[in-house]
Amino acid sequence: MGCATATIKYLVFLFNALCALLGLGVIVVSSLALKDVIDETRPLIIFFIVIGSIVFLISFFGCCGAIKENVCLTWTYATLMLVLLILTCVLSFAYLNRIDEKAVSKNTLDKAWDKQKNGTDAMSIWQSSLHCCGVNGSSDYTSANLAIPASCYAGNGTANATATPPAKIYTEGCLSSLINAYAKSLKYVKLFAWILIGVEGAAFLFATILAITFNNEQRRSRY
Structure with missing residues (x-):
């Protein structure tokens, strides 16, 4: 050879x-x-x-x-x-x-938000895993006259405003969080x-x- x-x-x-x-x-x-x-x-x-x-x-x-x-x-x-x-x-x-990533993430959260407004807690999986609240923020719930769910609160979803110290609501919306997580993956x-x-x-x-x-x-x- x-x-x-x-x-x-x-x-x-x-x-x-x-x-x-x-x-x-x-x-x-x-x-x-x-x-x-x-x-x-x-x-x-x-x-x-x-x-x-x-x-x-x-x-x-x-x-x-x-x-x-x-x-x-x-x-x-x-x-x-x-x-x-x-x-x-x-x-x-x-x-x-x-x-x-933006279009796919928005489509996914739009579907989850529609279910959320119909009484199904479809947003909880994203809110708990991504540490976010609503599509664009917690104001989405107040605008839709919905109660902010436990998954929007830090500390293992403890939605207790009277706690000491009070539970903190995630400030970031899930859309930006999902886009970032999706793009990173x-x-x-x-x-x-x-x-x-x-x-x-x-x-x-x-x-x-x-x-x-x-x-x-x-x-x-x-x-």
Whole structure:
């Protein structure tokens, strides 16, 4: 095996390791983001978890193909990397980068607020987790002639104004809090997605070069 072939072989090993680590990173970050994102985007985050899992698993083909210098395994790995690269690019360009955090957050809270006005405490899940009150603030309740719920109060939802000291109402509205939380969660998912695209592209390139090299060496050995 020539020096160039050995170098490419080790590069395939390196990018396999990076792909495996990034695959695990995407799984962890996307799993953590699931608790903050809303129902409309959960399928997208789950799909990234699936892609991360697949990237981690198919790195096995790259390792085996490089170790055994097997043309079939190496081409299988390169093909799978190409498919994953296309899927990751489609998700990042067509879906992930086009998500409007403000519009999605507003739509979610508008639905919750409509239920709240109809007697269902739909805002409590957001108010308790984000430490906020109402869509734009506690004045939303007074304007709608509604009692401020316990989830708007600091201190584990203790809505007792006569307590010593009195319970404090969250001053920030849930819309801005949800937008910030949603943007923060997606930021890390986007970061790992773009890094994954770069590593997948490099892994596909080097695996293709290595497969062609193995194929040429097998062809020369027959003569």
